[in-house]
Amino acid sequence: MNDRIDVKNIPADVKVYKPKVDENATYNLRSRIYVRAVKGLHQAIRRKMGIFFLGLFALLPWLNWNGQQAILLDIVNQQFNIFGLTLWPQDLTIFSSLLIISAFLLFVVTTFYGRVWCGYMCPQTVWTFMFIWFEEKIEGSANKRKKFDSMPLSFTKVWKKGLKHTAWWVISLLTSLTFIGYFVPVDQLFIDFFTFESSAMVVGWTLFFAGCTYANAGWMREIMCLHICPYARFQSSMFDKDTYTVTYDAARGEKRGPRPKKADPKEIGMGDCVDCNLCVQVCPTGIDIRNGLQYECINCGACIDACDETMDKMNYPKGLISYTTEHSLEGKPTKKLRTKLIGYGLVTVIMSAAFVWQVVSRIPLELNIERDRNALYRVNNDGLVENTFTLQVLNKSQTNATYSISVDGLSDYEFYGEREFAVAAGEVYNQPISIAVDPVELKRPVTGITIIIRSSNGELEVSEETRFFKGR
Ligand code: SF4
Ligand code: SF4
Known part of the structure; x- marks a missing residue:
């Protein structure tokens, strides 16, 4: 029996807002997704994980070890200093082991829990949600932002947009400097940059990475996940019917539609989906999960939180959208340990042991x-x-x-x-x-x-x- 499930590339009924464009213009603006903020268990987990990894990223270059920068990937002198360990180009096998371990760890997680890496830890997602947070604080909720963008140019629009883009640029610059701080002494980098003493090369790279951050998290957002990231394309080879993915329980939800809160859905011949559209409005990739598993879904769980909120209001049980497996939806038991998962896990363990042995037995x-x-x-x-x-x-x-x-x-x-x-x-x-x-x-x-x-x-x-x- 083939346990693989093919990812269905369904033309999703994406309800995105299209700003009015000048018909005579030689180009058209892309449709923007106004992501609605949502609260809930999964968003709290995502936010805490985001803060943790952001903090780690910002702090690590500032740590010292034996009087030296703890992590300094000195490309010019071809020396990677990591907590007292100096790796040289000759230590290529150690780098390769590390890459193989990371790849197989990702395979294990994806086989078990789908694209949770994308939804919770990928820098693209973390930075995008951070930028959206600033957008929301300055311009207001998704609906307000939509209205605000359609309004003609005014003083309020100029200062609010100006403030938002300034905030985005500040984050982008700090991100870029922190990133470069992994490759050159970080304290000197910051001092030189803010006293205008940096070399033209450092300034050039700082602006380049800042520009990439600003463009990715501010403008490209889901385009990166949908059209550029290669991981989205080959993830389906790791999915099977026992992989936990964000899924809409169509058997329970259909027939969808609005109804009075007090009405019993069974009596009026309806399912539990009230068609409030919240699951679409909170989706950072702008898809409707009710259309089935789609490669655009990054498993972030935002639609689960939004739907649970609606279920709560309607006094229906939560979980109309949930992390579940295809076998579970078919009423069959979910097999947690399976050959593919054990295989990926074994390679990860063996490569981790080999990595530790290489590091411990390495003679400097x-x-x-x-x-x-x-x-x-x-x-x-x-x-x-x-x-x-x-x-x-x-x-x-x-x-x-x-x-x-x-x-x-x-x-x-x-x-x-x-x-x-x-x-x-x-x-x-x-x-x-x-x-x-x-x-x-x-x-x-x-x-x-x-x-x-x-x-x-x-x-x-x-x-x-x-x-x-x-x-x-
Ligand atoms: S469908 Fe749900 S889990 Fe998937 S990306 Fe959209 S909000 Fe996130
Ligand atoms: S949030 Fe839930 S109830 Fe509302 S449209 Fe989506 S699936 Fe239906």
């Missing part, structure tokens, strides 16, 4: 050996066979360190060069060395040797194998 020291390209070997004035190498030692820690060199695989040898050397934190140090051996000691033309680098406190050690050439 790296050694590369380069041979002298001009000569594999030479015989020196003492009659010894000499091989020359350049050791590239990368101190991947956040403190300066001193290292020593030793060689394994040769019973007796002469060492030319520094045995001990210091490398600053985050620096690459090139150390040329030569090793010379009496040819009588060498049994074969090529001998495998190991060069070992040890930190002076003995805590770190890396080694690399190479070959010692004797010649004929």
Whole structure:
């Protein structure tokens, strides 16, 4: 039996307001959605989660760890400092593990609870709702805003619109500066920006990201979710009949229509939907969930809260719109644990374990050996066979360190060069060395040797194998 449910792309009966446009204009304004504010359990959860993640986003770059910015993704110097851990481009596997874990975590959540990421945590949603909050505080409720936009230009309109756009720009600028603060020292960034000391490049990037935030959350809003975000397109492959999605219970709701509050719907041959249209008015993507599951739905639960409010007023049981599964609507039990979910979960757990192991076992020291390209070997004035190498030692820690060199695989040898050397934190140090051996000691033309680098406190050690050439 195929448990997949296809996402139905139903031409939704979207009741959006279209501002009057000049017929002679060469372009038309897009239809705007005036999202009506709603209160309820799901909106409270969404708001609290939004505040939590916004707070985290704003605070993290300001945290210090061992006297340094705790999170600094220094792209110019190719070093990502995260709470004392410095990651380099060589640590690509750690980044890849992190990306795979995030992707599979998203798959687990989507398979179980549909697009709740989009509805509750996606930055696009969080910022959009924040912008709508300012819009509502300055211009009023959805109905007032609709009327306000149709009114001719006036002093009130100018100052209210001006205030709204100023507020949006301030948030956008702060968002942009905070975001850039993950990549450059944040305190200096803010000081330089507000004292007009920033470089043209920093100003350019700040305005670019601020412009993106302003355009996305202020103007594009649902367009991003409906037409640009790729996640909306492939989510259906994760849905099945046991996925919890926001669903209208058509069997209970139909036949819809207004009726007196005291009338018993069964007696008058009606369902529980009073056709108040609130579920459409509060929807940030402007769809009517009563038309069935649609890819535009971001599972935000706003229509659930709006409908529950109506059900309360009518003294009907709540839950005409709810998070439920297709199996549940068909009267069958919902299977919580299923093969696909277990598979995604297993990959997440395995990759998380691999990630932890990679981080814990990571040695903040790296050694590369380069041979002298001009000569594999030479015989020196003492009659010894000499091989020359350049050791590239990368101190991947956040403190300066001193290292020593030793060689394994040769019973007796002469060492030319520094045995001990210091490398600053985050620096690459090139150390040329030569090793010379009496040819009588060498049994074969090529001998495998190991060069070992040890930190002076003995805590770190890396080694690399190479070959010692004797010649004929
Ligand atoms: S249909 Fe309901 S859950 Fe889906 S986006 Fe609209 S308001 Fe949110
Ligand atoms: S909010 Fe509920 S009662 Fe009102 S139209 Fe939507 S489904 Fe029907």
